[in-house]
Amino acid sequence: MTDSPYLRIQVEAVTLGMFIQELCGSWVNHPFWRAHFLLEDPEDLRRLKESSVxxxxxxxRRGLSPPVLKQSDSKPEAPSQPCPAAHRNTAASSATRRSLEQEIESARQLCSKSKKVVxxxxxxxxxxxxxxxxxxxxxxxxxAVSVERHPTALISLARLKTADEYTYxxxxxxxxxxxxxxxxxNLDEGLVRExxxxxxxxxxxxMCVPMSILNKPGRLDDAEFACVREHPSRGSDILREGRQVGALVLDVCLHHHEKLDGSGYPHGLAGEQISLFARMGAVCDIYDAxxxxxxxxxxWDPAESLQRMSRWCGDHLDESVFQAFIHCLxxxxxxxxxxxQSDRLAVVVDQSTELLLPVVKVFYSTRTKAALPVELLDLSKLKGRERIVSRESPDRWGFQNLEAFWCELNRRRGSLFDR
Ligand SMILES: [Fe+2]
Structure with missing residues (x-):
């Protein structure tokens, strides 16, 4: 049992008069934004039930409870609506693969906890x-457990960070x-954890670089850049002195900025001098950066970033490591x-079993240049009827910040969910 005053219930059990504290899932998983409101309008109830939430x-405390919680109710009828999830034995459900929405919720908590540890x-x-x-x-x-349950939930979430929390x-x-x-x-699990x-x-x-340099909004001057370039050596010194990590961790810390053509730092290693793990570190570090x-x-947009990184293979990045990386994401x-194909824009919200056919959320018409009712499509189930014809630059469509655009879209619709 939890001490939280809130109850998690299925959307089917929601009725007018309930106070909605939160629509579970992130912005990529429902068409609303920041829900805290008393549900009074039947139209809002209809929209909620028709959404992907x-x-x-x-x-x-601020609205009606689900019927099943009314213990004092004199009518001994069995509840006609689904039992609140918070009151179920969750052992069975926790053993099954969670939905992306559920995984993003736990990934959000894990992100916050990890940030504090770091x-x-x-x-x-x-x-x-x-x-x-x-x-x-x-x-x-x-x-590792979160990534195993859902390979991209935590990765997607950790990408959305403010400048202040960037390093962590x-x-x-x-x-x-x-x-x-x-x-x-296919590395063994011990190496995966390392x-x-x-x-x-x-x-x-x-941490040996002044914050004023780390968070500087403009270009670094030569002295500042030289200071930043010391961080692999300073980091490996710190870890070596602590004597709590192995050679693999030290190697990645020291060599994640080396490049295959020898133009990296701190040692200008080239080709085979750079280990597999340092090459992996370089790919992961650059993608998130x-x-x-x-x-x-x-x-940059994730797909655009992969395309740009593909041009750096051979000179900077290891081609085969990068290909494996694309398969991860x-x-x-x-x-x-x-x-x-239908001249609509969509945001990828989940992977499917097929690399080229992810799950997307459609929201914009390129013909009318206007927002569309949000629609969730699993392209792997629409073969021959719908497909991706191109990756699009958010800048080209004026969506410099897709999350902000999403928020604005809901505001323009006058959604009561936007409170
Ligand atoms: Fe670095």
């Missing part, structure tokens, strides 16, 4: 104290990416903007 949190470790490093790695190992295990959530994102990539490369730990710790040397908003530039990663 399957569960909501209600606050029984912040504490990095703070120790900044203050010159011994870094406690046991907490990081426990975090890697939790992240970047570590969490690279950890999840390294785990996913290591499994894609790769995850390497991802979590690879940038710990950034270029897809995230930074103080000096907004993040899908050719059209979650969050990518795509154009469909």
């Amino acid at each position: 399957r569960e909501v949190l209600i606050d029984p 912040m504490a470790m990095f703070q120790d490093a900044r203050l010159g104290r011994a870094v406690e790695v046991e907490g990081a190992r426990a975090m890697v295990n939790e992240i 959530l970047h570590s969490v994102a690279v950890c999840a990416l390294m785990i996913s990539l290591a499994r894609q490369l 790769a995850g730990l390497a991802g979590l710790l690879h940038d710990i040397g950034k 270029i897809t995230s908003d930074r103080p000096y530039k907004p993040g 899908g050719i059209y990663p979650i969050g990518a903007l795509v154009r469909l």
Whole structure:
């Protein structure tokens, strides 16, 4: 049982008079935005039930409770509506694969928890104290389980970070990416966890770089850039002194900025001098860095980022590691903007069993240049009828920030859910 005052119930059990605390799922999974409201309008109830939202949190202190909770009710009738999930034995459901919505909810909590662990470790490093790695190992295990349940939920979520939390959530994102990539490369589970730990710790040397340089909105001058370029060496020194990590983690920390053509740093290693794990670290590090908003530039769209990275293969990045990476994320990663054969724009919200046919959310007509009612399509089930014809740049359509656009779209519709 939980101490939370809220109840999680199925959408089918929602009635007028309930106070909706939260529509479960992230913005990519429902057409509404920030739901806290008393449900009074039958039209809103209809829209909620027709949406892709399957569960909501209600606050029984501010509105009606589901009938099953009315213990004092004199009528001994069995509830005609589904039992609230919060009151079920969850053992059976937890054993099954969760939906993306459910996974994103737990990934959100995991992200927040991981960020705190990374912040504490990095703070120790900044203050010159011994870094406690046991907490990081426990975090890697939790992240590994999340990635196993759903390979892209945590990765998609960790991509959406503010400039202030970049360094910490970047570590969490690279950890999840390294785990996913290591499994894609069929490495044994012990190495998978080591790769995850390497991802979590690879940038710990950034704590030796002044925050004013790390968060500088403009271009770095030569002295500042030289300072940043010291972070792999400083990080590996910190980890080596702590004596709590193995050679693999030290190698990734020291060499994740090396490039195949020898133009990287700190040692200018080339070709075979760069280990498999350092090559993996480079791919994961760059992907998360270029897809995230930074103080000096907004993040690129995930699919566009993969396309640009493909041009860096051979010179900077390892081609076969990069191909495995694409298989982890899908050719059209979650969050990518795509154009469909039917002249509609959609955002990729989940992968399917087929790399080229993800699950998308349609929201815009390229013919009328107007928003459309949001529609969820599993393209793997629509073969021959609908398909992706191109990846689209959000900038080209004026969607510099797709999440903000989504919010605006709901506001323009005058949704009561937007409160
Ligand atoms: Fe780095």
